[in-house]
Amino acid sequence: MAKSTVSALLDTLGPNDFVNIYRYSDTVSELHQCYTKILAQAVPETIRELKTAVWGSEVTGGAANLTGALTTAFEILHRYNRTGQGCQCNQAIAVVGAGGGTAGVKTVFRTWNWPHMPVRIFTYRVGGDAASGHDMKDMACTNKGFHVTINDHSEVRHKVLHLVEVLARPMVMYQTLHPVHWSPVYVGGRSSSLDDDGMGQLMTSVTVPIFDRRNHTQREANLLGVVGTDVPVDQIKKLVPPYKLGVNGYSFMVDNNGHVLYHPDLRPLHTNEEYTETLRPLYSSVDITDVELLVDSDENSRVNLTSLLLDLRHDMIEQREGETEMGVKVAYEGMRRVGTRRQRYFYGPVEGTPYSLAAVLPDGYGMYELQAEQEIKHSPINVTEYFKGDNWKIHPDWVYCEYASTSDQTFSSPEEQLLHFLSRSGRPGWKWMSLRPRALTLHNAHKKQDRDSYYCDKTLVQSLVRDAMVIKELDAHIGHASHHTHPIATLMALLTRQGRFHKFVVTLSFIATRSGLLKWTENVNTSRTADSSEPHFSEKYARAFDSEWYRRAVEHHSIEPESFVFSVPFRDGSEPEDFSGKPTLVLATHAVFVESRGHRAPAAVVGLHFQLDSLARHFLNVTSTCTAGSVCKKTCAGDELDCYILDDNGFIILSEDVSQTGRFFGQVDGTIMDSLVQDRIYKKVTVHDHQGRCPDSRSPFSGASNKLTPMKPLAWLGSYFTNLLTIWYPLLETIHARAHPHAQEELDYEDYETEDMEHEEDVDRDRGTYEIIIDGLGGSEKHEPPLSPGPPREPPREAARSAAVRPCDTSAELFTLQSTRLNAAQPLKGKLTNCHNSGCERPFSVQKIPHSNLILLVVDTLCPCGAKRLDVRAREAGGGRSACRRHPRALPRRRPRACVSYHPEEIEIQSCGRGGRTEPTIFVFSVIVLRILLKFAT
Template sequence: MLIREVCSFLFRIYISFYIVHWPNGGSLVVSGEKINYNLVHSWADKLGMELFHLGDFITRRKEVQESFKQAQVVTRSGAKIVENMANEIKIMMDSKISAVRRIMDTAENTALTYQMEKPDQLFSYYNSKEMIEPGEPIPTKPPRDLEDAGAEKIFVTPKTIVLTPKEEFFNTPVNMSVSSVHVPTNVYDRALDTIKAIEWSENLDQIFRDNYKNDPTLSWQFFGSSTGFMRQFPASKWKMEPVDLYDCRLRPWYMEAATSPKDVIILLDSSGSMMGQRLDIAKHVVNTILDTLGTNDFVNIFTFSDKVKPVVGCFEDTLVQANLGNIRELKEGIETVKTVSIANFTAALTKAFEVLEQFRTEQHGAQCNQAIMIVSDGAPFSYEEIFELYNWQNLPYKPVRVFTYLIGKEVADVKDIKWMACANQGYYVHLADTAEVREMVLNYIPVMARPLVLGRHDHPVIWTQVYADVEDTEMSDYLWQNEQNNDQKENILEYRKVSFRMLDPDEVRRREYRRMRKAWDQPTDTDIYKFMTTISMPVYDRRENANVTELVLINEALWEMQTRETRVANLLGVAGTDVPIRDIKRLLSPFLLGVNGYAFVVTNNGYILFHPDFRPIFQGYILKPAYNSVDMIEVELLDDDRPPRDFNPVLLTIRDSIINQSTGSKWMLVKNHFDEMKRVARVKRQYYWTAIKNTPFTLVITYPELYGVNRLQIRTEDEIHRISIKGSNTLSFFTGKRWKIHPKWLFCKHSNMTFQSPEEELLWFLGKMSQPGWKWPSSRSALPPEHTAAMFSNTSAGRIPPFDNYYCDRQLMQSLVFDARVTEWFSKNTSFNSKDDKGNEFKQRFGINVAFLATHSGLTRWQEFHSNMAEEQGAGDKFSETNNKAIDEVWYKRAVDQHFVREESFVYSVPFDAGETSPDPIVTASHAIFHSEGGKSAPAAVVGFQFQYSALHKLFRNITGNACAVDDKSCYVLDNNGFIIVSLNRHETGRFFGEINGAIMHRLVEENVYKRVIVYDYQAICFVPDGDMNCSPNILSKLLAPASENSTLNILI
């Protein structure tokens, strides 16, 4: 059925026919026509040799290999690398903790000394939503609403502020002199308690400025008040579009600092009296409670009428971790609750206490606080006997707090349901409408915080998992609905224009490809969202006693206002600072890990803080419903034959060691997908891990065992100094514009200066290094002031030296300068004169655009060629815009992998959409340069070139002649993953061959030309078939869900 021949240089040529059979000899008979096997062999040889000689000449690969002979090959020490990286991160984190601790201490002292009894309700402050910039119109007092019968609202003219964009704050316009205040939409900023806290907290501006002076790498600093506002430094305007849902008290950094980890069971009354508005309010209450929980909490919801049932069927008799995925399941379960029968409180309370007791005795769950939340329209009795049995066995210790939420405007009796809360160290709330739900529900937080507040001195340091700055996950539903509406609109408009082509196979394929490209998951280095972790600490009211005025029921008939002195245990709020994920990545020195090596961080819950395969976004801009609950075992995919979710015990053992912050190492066979999950490598990888001290995080590094155990190193420790002594200037190796450095790597960074490009910043530092007095900074991050004070307390002057406002990675810079010196010649265009017949022939025949070189230190050089077939000027600029990441480029990774298949080979690729988007796409070829020494070798660089597809197509046709030009024959050149490099039908170029002819591809797998590799994508968003959808307002829950089972990808290698 098939004649096949493997080309010497990665190409595989396959000739398929409509009527074919395997011959017994060396030829194939097709419809009476014999095609000789040797002919196909000669095609492969000729095409391969033509392309190899082209690449060999254009890239000057042998000269490049000679250039790196001055370097040495050394063994990579994974244990030492991970230890040094973890220590660098620790130093940075210690500095951030120190800054937060100073904010906390200043806030507590300021609140303690603030004596004003009645605050100034006309106090003017920088409101993030209202402050204006110079030139903007000044708002005037709005007219009073005639229907507003309440007191006249206070109006204060917004303050004017000057804002300037700063790169370290994601280019947000900021003012570095003052802080600004964000007030949630549902909070009145002129309420006495709120404006009082806003007024005294303005004194935090000085400590904000001092912190930033001590550590210019600090990101946002803030104080979130228990009254609802958040003071943020530096001052900036708040983004209001499409809607402001932000409330700092519902953010993970606030919730986890304000309360200890907890087990929570919510009992939702689903009896017949809870119908209509009462059920709506109750659902809102439960949803708000769920919003206050984090990944260190465990939760479940039971509805109770005559029977007690979990809202999610598979959550019976248990508690689940309160991650985004489980919270979403619980919220969807709440929407299905129906009211019926009468409420059986006895069964509900018994179920809740028994589940909590089981988790407490077996030491599961949070192993800290426990609480029962009762949401009901009233209780007929106090059920004291149940509390005596389960909660009062060891008085005064009560293991479970009880919080009660009474629902409804008209309730018969509040006494019993209020008593349940007060008798069990809880809190009682009466809710009459949905507008007051959020504020009233949040009252449980200060109660849960009381044990810590009463301790006064214990301020736990909280670290959040990764999250998208100010975004609310509820927006995913809104954005998805908008996306569906826009797609429907586009489809209708397109149908009106080209209805006659809508069902054309090529048009259907183009629409499907556009949809798939749009749906491809985005990595965390996208600029759409700002991903970060946050360090926070609780801020306590340090007053011992205070006067409290409250309503007291006299003789069960009359309410009277009374003032009494009581012990204070108030939570003032939470102090914190953000740590952008990009700042942590900059400390990792990825060049030490080499090509296809990477590092990632795992939290105490086993979730990744960041990872190269972390894909939190789909459809280009929508956060996935459970984007920050990706377990490390869902991204490190072992190469075994286990079904989905049946994880290998070896991997689980490594996960336990990482979570417990042990130090260790292990090798594993894994599957690494890349290039939009269209390619996969089966690799034996070495893993090393160690704890990042003073944090709940563990750092893991990994690299391929095949070519990652060795790395290149320069022979002199100070290449830059050696060059200067010889009278040379390092800047001379970076002349012209035909070079780039890896934009994501930290070569050198100045805290107080901005540059137009990484290359401009590098040149500035190279100039400084050549001047007298240059010194290499000792650390990438500023040391906390208390550490530096201790270090320099014994010096004669006793003064603390100022923090260097810059940092350079010394080892990386030395390696970069070495690479630049030995490859300086490459960027100089090869001049083809009349005697260079071979060069001119290649130019004319292949339309070569660019020849390039990328080194292991992140340097990329290129040279441009302009011929009749490649008339585009600035071909090098186009190349460098999208191919400047050196070892992180796909063509670099594939070339290094291919080196161990056939050392002399080039790897070729075309864009996957080449046949649909471009009449003459670009072909990219690359080849790995290895340097060997003493029986060891390491990848030093990759060379390559780009040329016009039309030239390759023409060469293929010339070689195959008329044999492939008849109707009953098709000829293809495929790459090592089954994607079409060349087809006589140009629309098929770049596509997977299995889409063109699945039967033949299946046969290729059977014949071991390719191997099928199954990859389970646990981060995928699964689309429910149309038949299972309904018109629900919460359409995202019907269409999308995390891949709780799996999303299977079949990739060929």
């Protein structure tokens, strides 16, 4: 039960708190060896480490040296105060145990804490006799703390939270400060998107405390509760429209701890062959340095961060305005591909919140945008004529036009919603309403004109209509591209005519524009059957603007403007053989730029799907014949040569063995791949993933998984209660039962903080004596409390299922083509030597394929060189991801701006604890948990 109490105390902490746990008997020592004479920031990783140490600790004998433990705790608190570390606010020492060893504690208090009592003492008695309980209560009452007796597991969670009520007293007594608290990000309710796939969405909770202002005969300071709301992060992201940032541009937000609220590389959900779709354990505390990967940083980038990124982080947590420029690595396709580019960062504070917002634009093309709109309001024709048919989609996450959330208007798709507003735009009295409507109040919610208020992004809608108009004209005059000067019209006409791709069996051609429009044309001879299990191209790529083929095409344009980017589905060789007869499709894309006054901006990406076997036939025809007038002894059709077409990341587009298509070439012949790297044809780029997950059947927490439920926001509110010194414990369950009607989410959550045991006998009842000494930072956020009021129990020692995981750092060695090394006219030749006992040589040649991201690689097969195997799949980085590895380079943070830790009249409050019946204790397990609650009200 003592372990459960310590675990419950840890659950009350968050990123604004600092904590340590000390074990004491006749000696005093840290419970976790990595936290020696320090206080660790209570991020989920730290809480996980400490909980593991608590549940794995063993019962020790010897006399309880409480005075030594208290002295150690006060020394650390004093050192942190003197040096300005921590958050310089509330401080607390929590003692958990059966009592005993209290002789001499008053001397310690006189030395370190009296008369001003800057450190509060909280005591939690589990077992012991009445005399020891009296001594523990006296410790709490003489140090502005609180004492409780815990007799049953069902009482642990409730009684632990008395700590919050006491810490909130100064703030309640002043009555003037109502701090607003923003929780860390969490996955909550269903998305409101019309294209909702049923998955949870990222949320944050905003809460403020409610005080008791009544006058009482006896002095009290009661915290009545909190009021708050859950805010979908998508609603915040809408305020920074993606189309204004352009392709490969993005925004992100960082809080005072350097943790991202959202970022394109924040990946809370993980899906692969080994794991079901589950939440990553540490997604709520991902630092900005974990997701911005610099190209010029040391490979051990987690330790040796460059000054540019650290300066950006420092300015953002301090909420300063500024801009900077950095080169970054950009991973695609689940860290199988990589690119590099320079980016411009523009950042500033979000007033009234702990956040800073950054807008990131690619250097060069990202600094310009195409401004082309079609006026709608006074258009002589009905603009809905440009959106006929069912072969078009718009970006489902972008806000073109929308009604207020209280409107009775409903739509089945984003396209239906768009057509509705386009029809309205042609009627008399239409107004754009480009300012978002204010939130409704009780006074105006009944008015229909207020309920039906709407918002329209005039620039985005008119840009969309302009793009649709150009494509419509193209459809009408497809055979006369020369009559049109618009680059999109010209290029699409060329694509669909018998030109560059006439030898291939094209199944679908498409265009995706900067306004979020996707339009496609299918080849009637190759259209899919009605019973096809594969999703249609438009279903897979409704968010075409965000797709990797769109982003890669635009990025590749700066390398070779006239080229197409080719790609095929990835394979690693472990897939079962496909007997369905479905042809493999090649995706070819090309970015369309518009130039004005020497500046170029991306307008669209055009492309097509064609069958791989048609490309293979053409490839074999070309490589199996000699050029006119020449005599060649070897061709790709013979056994002497192996011929491959590789893309710019080293993946096989085509080879004589069709089963190799989509595989990384290093898996087929790593020896040649190494030579290509040594000859600087490909460059090796190491990419780190600090959000990785690795299988772990030994983790004591990995098996404790439960369904993600709407009670997760309760954890954040509960954390606010503790961290912001504002708690509303009696009403928690009622509030969240009403606020979150969805009873079951279909996501498994690897909840490493849940103590879920099947047998109560596995718990050491009343056998432990813990002393918890806390010195923490402000605004603690409570992480993932149990979802039911059942007794907390020791986590299982073995994983419950194969999907059990633990946080880890992973890295992958990826490759990118160095096009400047190759000449399309002349091949680059090389050879392998000394790779076989016979002394034979293995020549190879590489040639750039014009107007593409491809190369032709021809390898001599007669010399039997041993082929090594390379792999681009991510693997766990050496050294693991432990607290010992993370702490030495603790990154700076900004303390929340408000702190209320003292009121001169608090001494008049008499309430300081409750007693209870006692039960005998069998063993004495003495642990001192140093928890320094330097609490801030944010």
